Amino acid sequence: MGGAGDLEQIPFGSSEFADNPEPRCPCLLLLDTSESMAGARIDELNHGLATFQRALAADSLAMKRVEVGVVTFGPVQLLNDFQTPDHFRPPLLSGAGDTPMGAAIAGGLEMVRQRKAAYKANGIPYFRPWIFMITDGAPTDDWRAAAAMIREGEMTKGFSFFAVGVEDADMDALAQISVRMPLRLSGLRFRDLFVWLSSSLGSVSRSGMGQEVPLLPPGWARA
Amino acid sequence: MSPQDPPPFVVDDRGRVLRLARKLGQGGEGAVYELEDDTDIAAKIHHQPLTPLRAEKIRAMAAMQSESVAKLAAWPTGLLSLPSGAPIGLLMPKVTGHKDIHHLYSPKSRRAEFPGADWRFLIRVAANLSRAIATIHEASGVVADVNHSGVLVGQDARVRLIDCDSFQVSGQGKMYLCEVGVPTFTPPELQGLLFSEVARTPNHDNFGLAVLVFLTLFMGRHPYAGRYLGLGEMTIERAIGESRFAYGADSAAHQIERPPGAPSLGIVSPAVAGLFERAFARASRNDGRPTAREWAAALDGLEGQLRQCAFSPAHWHFNGLQGCPWCRMEAATGVGLFSTTVSSGAAAHFDIDGFWRRVEAIEHPGGAPILDLPEGKGKVRISPAVMAFRQQRQMHRLYALVLSALPLPIALFVSLPLPARGLFLLAAVGLYYVARTLVRAANDPAIFVAKAQQDTERLERIRTEWQNQAGPGRFDAKRAELDRLRAAWIAARERREQSQPAPESGGRAAALRRFLDTFAIEDQEVKGVSSARVPLLESFGIATAADVDADRLDSVPKLDRHLRDALIEWRLELERRFEAQAGPQPAPPDREVLEREARDAQLRIEAALRTGLQDLQEIQKQTLFARLSMKVRVEEAHRAYLQSAADLKAVSR
Ligand SMILES: Nc1ncnc2c1ncn2[C@@H]1O[C@H](COP(=O)(O)OP(=O)(O)OP(=O)(O)O)[C@@H](O)[C@H]1O
Numbered sequence: 001m002g003g004a005g006d007l008e009q010i011p012f013g014s015s016e017f018a019d020n021p022e023p024r025c026p027c028l029l030l031l032d033t034s035e036s037m038a039g040a041r042i043d044e045l046n047h048g049l050a051t052f053q054r055a056l057a058a059d060s061l062a063m064k065r066v067e068v069g070v071v072t073f074g075p076v077q078l079l080n081d082f083q084t085p086d087h088f089r090p091p092l093l094s095g096a097g098d099t100p101m102g103a104a105i106a107g108g109l110e111m112v113r114q115r116k117a118a119y120k121a122n123g124i125p126y127f128r129p130w131i132f133m134i135t136d137g138a139p140t141d142d143w144r145a146a147a148a149m150i151r152e153g154e155m156t157k158g159f160s161f162f163a164v165g166v167e168d169a170d171m172d173a174l175a176q177i178s179v180r181m182p183l184r185l186s187g188l189r190f191r192d193l194f195v196w197l198s199s200s201l202g203s204v205s206r207s208g209m210g211q212e213v214p215l216l217p218p219g220w221a222r223a
Numbered sequence: 224m225s226p227q228d229p230p231p232f233v234v235d236d237r238g239r240v241l242r243l244a245r246k247l248g249q250g251g252e253g254a255v256y257e258l259e260d261d262t263d264i265a266a267k268i269h270h271q272p273l274t275p276l277r278a279e280k281i282r283a284m285a286a287m288q289s290e291s292v293a294k295l296a297a298w299p300t301g302l303l304s305l306p307s308g309a310p311i312g313l314l315m316p317k318v319t320g321h322k323d324i325h326h327l328y329s330p331k332s333r334r335a336e337f338p339g340a341d342w343r344f345l346i347r348v349a350a351n352l353s354r355a356i357a358t359i360h361e362a363s364g365v366v367a368d369v370n371h372s373g374v375l376v377g378q379d380a381r382v383r384l385i386d387c388d389s390f391q392v393s394g395q396g397k398m399y400l401c402e403v404g405v406p407t408f409t410p411p412e413l414q415g416l417l418f419s420e421v422a423r424t425p426n427h428d429n430f431g432l433a434v435l436v437f438l439t440l441f442m443g444r445h446p447y448a449g450r451y452l453g454l455g456e457m458t459i460e461r462a463i464g465e466s467r468f469a470y471g472a473d474s475a476a477h478q479i480e481r482p483p484g485a486p487s488l489g490i491v492s493p494a495v496a497g498l499f500e501r502a503f504a505r506a507s508r509n510d511g512r513p514t515a516r517e518w519a520a521a522l523d524g525l526e527g528q529l530r531q532c533a534f535s536p537a538h539w540h541f542n543g544l545q546g547c548p549w550c551r552m553e554a555a556t557g558v559g560l561f562s563t564t565v566s567s568g569a570a571a572h573f574d575i576d577g578f579w580r581r582v583e584a585i586e587h588p589g590g591a592p593i594l595d596l597p598e599g600k601g602k603v604r605i606s607p608a609v610m611a612f613r614q615q616r617q618m619h620r621l622y623a624l625v626l627s628a629l630p631l632p633i634a635l636f637v638s639l640p641l642p643a644r645g646l647f648l649l650a651a652v653g654l655y656y657v658a659r660t661l662v663r664a665a666n667d668p669a670i671f672v673a674k675a676q677q678d679t680e681r682l683e684r685i686r687t688e689w690q691n692q693a694g695p696g697r698f699d700a701k702r703a704e705l706d707r708l709r710a711a712w713i714a715a716r717e718r719r720e721q722s723q724p725a726p727e728s729g730g731r732a733a734a735l736r737r738f739l740d741t742f743a744i745e746d747q748e749v750k751g752v753s754s755a756r757v758p759l760l761e762s763f764g765i766a767t768a769a770d771v772d773a774d775r776l777d778s779v780p781k782l783d784r785h786l787r788d789a790l791i792e793w794r795l796e797l798e799r800r801f802e803a804q805a806g807p808q809p810a811p812p813d814r815e816v817l818e819r820e821a822r823d824a825q826l827r828i829e830a831a832l833r834t835g836l837q838d839l840q841e842i843q844k845q846t847l848f849a850r851l852s853m854k855v856r857v858e859e860a861h862r863a864y865l866q867s868a869a870d871l872k873a874v875s876r
Binding site: 015017018019020021022023059060061064075076077078080081083087103107120121122123124125203206208 | 249251323325326329330331332371372405406407442443444445448449450451458459460469480481482483484485552556557558581837840841844845848849851852853855856
C-alpha cells in the first residue's frame with residue numbers, strides 16, 4: 001500500500017467537498033425583483049428568506065446537505081452561488097426593473113448544470129435539484145426556449161421545477177413555462193412558504209437519492 | 224417532518240399523564256421530546272397515530288428488557304397514547320451528552336462538535352459501534368434500519384443506539400419486522416424491495432455496519448460515492464446494487480474511481496481493508512459479510528498499529544504507511560481534518576501556503592470584455608414618431624409660408640400708393656414671424672431632446688453598472704483585502720513565535736542580586752553572627768547577602784543552626800527592603816495570556832481569510848455571470864441611445 005496510487009493529483013476546489021462529503025440537495029431560488037414587487041411584497045419576501053435560513057439552520061443534517069443558490073430577475077443577477085445554509089447570507093432584495101424570466105431561467109439552469117458537474121467530478125452524491133421560481137408578473141422577455149429546457153429537464157429527471165405566483169401573477173403564462181402545476185401564494189405568506197420549503201428539503205435530504213419524496217401539503221397555497 | 228405541533232400531553236401505559244418539554248430531535252417518523260417532570264426519560268411522538276401492529280410491537284419490546292442491551296440502546300420502556308386512547312409514541316431512556324454519528328465523521332462538523340477527536344478516537348467509535356451491534360445480534364435482534372442518525376456518540380467514544388422501535392425483534396413466538404430503511408445503508412440484495420415485507424438478517428445489518436465504519440474511518444466518504452466513468456447518472460443506490468465499491472481492488476473494472484482528495488483503502492491495515500472488500504463484494508450477498516464481532520476485533524487490532532505523525536500531533540495513522548496520509552490530504556485540500564483541543568495546535572493547523580494556493584487558483588476575471596457596440600452613425604433609421612413629426616412640421620412650414628405670402632400679391636400686383644405697398648410687405652414679414660412662432664410652438668422637439676438626454680443618461684448609468692459588475696474592480700478589491708489578511712496572519716505567526724519560551728529576562732532578579740551584593744557579611748552586624756565566622760563563610764564563597772542561600776549554607780561543614788537561620792533571616796529582611804524600594808513587582812506578562820491572545824488574533828484572521836476566499840470565489844462567479852446577463856441590457860441601452868441621438872439630429876434640422 002502507499003504506492004503510486006497515493007501520488008494521484010487532487011484538483012483545486014475540492015476542499016469544500018473534502019470538508020463536508022455529505023450528499024448534496026441543491027435548491028435554486030429564482031426570485032422576481034421587478035418593479036411590481038417593490039413594497040410589501042419584497043419586504044415579505046425578504047422576511048421569508050431570513051426565515052428560510054433560520055429554519056434550515058435548525059436541522060443539523062439539512063445544514064450539511066442542502067445548498068441554496070439565488071438568482072434574481074429584474075435585472076437577472078446571481079446573488080448566491082450554491083452554498084450550504086451556514087454560508088448562505090439571505091440577501092436584501094429591492095424591486096426595480098422588468099421581468100426577464102426567460103433569461104433568469106436559462107442562467108439558473110446553467111448554474112444547476114455546472115453544480116451537478118462539480119458534484120460528479122468530486123464524487124459527491126446528490127439529490128435531484130429543486131428550482132423554485134417566485135414571480136408576481138409575466139415574463140417580459142422570450143421564455144419559450146426556457147420552457148422547452150424545463151420540459152426537457154423534468155422529463156429526464158434532471159431537476160424539479162416549481163413556479164409560485166404572487167397575487168396578480170399571470171398564472172396562465174406560468175402554466176406554460178412549468179410542467180408542474182404552478183401554485184398561487186395565498187396573500188403574502190412568504191414565511192409559511194419558506195418554512196414549508198425548508199422542511200421539504202429537509203425530508204428530501206433524508207430520503208434515498210433516487211426516491212420520490214411525497215410533497216408535504218403546501219398550506220401556503222391558494223386553490 | 225411536517226411542522227405540526229406536538230400534542231400538549233400524552234398518557235403512558237399506567238394512565239399517568241405526561242407533559243412534553245423541549246424537543247430533542249426530529250426524525251422521519253416523529254420527534255423526540257424531554258418530559259416535564261422526568262429528566263431520565265425521553266418520549267418519541269410520531270406524526271401519525273401508530274398502527275395496532277406497531278403499538279403491539281412497542282409493548283412487546285418493553286416487556287423484553289435485557290440488561291446488556293439497555294446499556295447500549297435506548298430500548299422502548301412503554302407505549303404512549305393520546306388522551307383519546309390512540310397510540311402515538313413510546314417512552315425510552317434519554318441519552319444525554321451524545322451526538323449523532325454524522326457530526327463525528329464529517330470533518331467540518333467534527334471540528335465543532337468533537338474537538339480533539341483524532342483518528343484513534345474514530346477507530347474506537349467504530350469498534351464500539353461494532354460491539355453494540357454484536358450485542359444486539361447475540362440477543363437475536365436485528366437493527367435492520369442501520370443509518371447515520373441511529374447512532375449517538377459520546378465524547379468518550381462510547382455509542383448508544385437509538386430508534387430501537389424500528390429494530391426487528393421476536394417476542395412470544397412472533398416476529399416484528401422493520402418497515403423502514405435508508406437506501407444508502409441498504410445491502411444490494413434488498414435494494415428496491417419493500418422493507419415491510421422482508422425479514423432482515425444480521426448479514427444485512429453487517430452491510431450497513433460496514434458502511435458506517437467506512438464513513439467513520441474515511442472522513443465521511445461513502446464507500447459507493449465515487450467518480451463514475453461510464454455514461455448516465457450513478458446514484459449510490461445503483462452503485463450498491465451493482466457492487467461498485469469505489470475504493471476496492473477491482474473498482475476500475477466497475478468503472479468507478481474514488482473521489483479526488485479522498486484517502487485510498489491503503490490507509491487502513493490490510494486486515495481492515497480485507498474486511499471492507501469482503502463486506503462490499505458481490506459474493507457476500509447471501510452470507511459471508513464480516514460480522515460485527517469480526518469488525519470489533521480487526522478495529523481493535525488497527526488501534527494497536529498506529530503511529531503519531533512527526534509533524535502534526537493531531538495526526539495518527541496506520542504504522543504500515545511511509546508518510547502521513549492526513550498531512551497529504553490536508554495540504555491538498557486545505558481542510559483541517561482533526562482539531563486539537565487545546566493551545567498551540569489550533570492555529571498551527573492552518574496551512575497558509577496551501578490556503579494561498581487556493582486563493583491564487585481563483586482565476587482573475589480579467590477586464591470587462593469590450594462590447595461590440597455598433598457605431599451606427601447614419602445607419603440608424605429614424606423612428607416613425609420622428610418621421611411623423613417631421614412630416615407634420617413640413618406641412619406646418621408650408622402653411623406658414625403660404626400664410627405669410629398672402630399679403631405679397633397685394634403688395635406687388637395691386638396698384639397702391641407706395642407706403643401702402645410697404646405696409647403690406649411689412650405685414651407679410653410680420654405674418655411670417657408669427658407663423659414661424661406658431662409652427663415652432665406646435666412642433667416642439669422638447670420630448671425628443673428629453674428622450675435623448677434620458678437615453679444618454681441611462682446608457683451612462685448602465686455602462687457604470689457594467690464596469691462595476693462585469694469589470695474586475697470588485698475582484699481586485701477583495702483580492703487586495705486577502706493580501707492584507709495574509710500579511711496580518713504571517714505577522715501574527717511571527718509575534719507568536721517571538722512570545723514562545725522567552726527566558727526569564729533577568730531584569731528584576733539581576734537588580735536584586737546587585738542590591739544584595741552591596742551587603743557584605745563582614746560589614747554588617749548580622750544578628751548572631753560573630754565576625755569570627757566570616758572567614759569560614761568566605762572560604763565557601765559566601766561573602767555578601769547575595770551568596771546566602773539554604774543550599775550553599777548547608778554545604779558549609781559544622782555550621783551551627785542558629786547562624787544558618789540568622790543568615791537566611793538577614794537575607795529575607797534585605798529582600799523585603801529591596802521590594803519596598805523597588806515598588807510592587809509588575810505582574811510578569813503571563814506568557815499563556817500573550818500566547819492565547821496571539822492565537823486568538825490568528826484564528827480571527829483565519830476566519831476572515833476563509834470567508835474572504837469564499838467571497839472571492841463568489842465575486843468571480845458573479846462577475847462572469849454579470850457579463851452574460853448584462854450584455855443584452857447594455858446593448859439595448861446603447862441601441863436606444865443611438866436611436867434617440869439620430870432622432871434628435873433629425874428633428875433639429
Ligand atoms: N433516547 C434519546 N435520547 C436523546 N435524544 C434522542 C433519543 N432518541 C432520539 N433522539 C434524538 O431525536 C432524533 C430523532 O430520533 P429518531 O431517529 O429515533 O426518530 P425517527 O423519526 O425514528 O427517525 P428515522 O426513522 O428517520 O431515523 C435523533 O436524531 C436524536 O437526535
